[in-house]
Amino acid sequence: AQTVTQSQPEMSVQEAETVTLSCTYDTSENNYYLFWYKQPPSRQMILVIRQEAYKQQNATENRFSVNFQKAAKSFSLKISDSQLGDTAMYFCAFMTATGTASKLTFGTGTRLQVTL
Amino acid sequence: DSGVTQTPKHLITATGQRVTLRCSPRSGDLSVYWYQQSLDQGLQFLIQYYNGEERAKGNILERFSAQQFPDLHSELNLSSLELGDSALYFCASSVWDRANNEQFFGPGTRLTVL
Numbered sequence: 001a002q003t004v005t006q007s008q009p010e011m012s013v014q015e016a017e018t019v020t021l022s023c024t025y026d027t028s029e030n031n032y033y034l035f036w037y038k039q040p041p042s043r044q045m046i047l048v049i050r051q052e053a054y055k056q057q058n059a060t061e062n063r064f065s066v067n068f069q070k071a072a073k074s075f076s077l078k079i080s081d082s083q084l085g086d087t088a089m090y091f092c093a094f095m096t097a098t099g100t101a102s103k104l105t106f107g108t109g110t111r112l113q114v115t116l
Numbered sequence: 117d118s119g120v121t122q123t124p125k126h127l128i129t130a131t132g133q134r135v136t137l138r139c140s141p142r143s144g145d146l147s148v149y150w151y152q153q154s155l156d157q158g159l160q161f162l163i164q165y166y167n168g169e170e171r172a173k174g175n176i177l178e179r180f181s182a183q184q185f186p187d188l189h190s191e192l193n194l195s196s197l198e199l200g201d202s203a204l205y206f207c208a209s210s211v212w213d214r215a216n217n218e219q220f221f222g223p224g225t226r227l228t229v230l
Contacts, residue, residue, distance in 0.1 A: 042223075043204060043223070043224055044118075044221065044223055044224075045206060045208075045221035046221075047218060050218070091159060101164060101171050101172030102164070102210070102217070102219075103149065103161040103164060103172055103174060104149075104151075104159075105161065106158060106159040106160075107158075108158050109158070
């Protein structure tokens with residue numbers, strides 16, 4: 001079974017600064033997908049970024065980028081130029097790429113607070 | 117707005133009761149997923165349906181059941197409710213059943229069992 005670990009329950013960053021959220025996972029599979037989801041106070045789950053395990057290039061989406069280290073099974077999220085609207089819970093998630101089931105396995109989340 | 121709708125938004129009920137949560141996927145999406153978010157268990161996958169058929173099961177209790185109808189909407193039935201069933205229940209949908217497709221989450225139904 002796959003597991004996802006987020007070791008930082010809470011983090012704080014000042015507006016305009018850069019912050020990195022950590023995520024590690026455990027799997028015996030070679031092909032899989034990794035995601036970062038954002039959950040603001042509204043509780044809506046919003047996809048921030050995704051990474052295919054077979055791609056060596058790290059994914060980027062505007063101010064959001066990942067550092068994917070497949071051998072280390074590490075998938076960290078970097079938020080540049082942090083904004084107040086980035087305040088939210090961030091969940092790292094794993095999805096297997098085999099078969100017809102495509103469930104997401106989530107980490108416990110990191111609560112990010114962006115301050116003035 | 118993800119395009120996934122869930123009703124009701126909030127539900128308050130008593131222990132031992134039965135409730136039904138409803139989900140309408142995005143137009144064109146054939147796959148529906150149910151997740152439970154509780155304080156002690158975090159976000160957990162419950163069950164997946166694809167075009168009316170069950171595809172995968174997670175840690176779903178026997179008291180819980182789900183189905184997907186011909187019009188592709190899905191219902192999650194929770195019976196013999198216990199205090200510990202209080203949680204936010206999310207529905208998500210995607211185009212098909214395999215990986216490499218984004219799951220779009222609905223706004224959730226907050227269930228409170230008193």
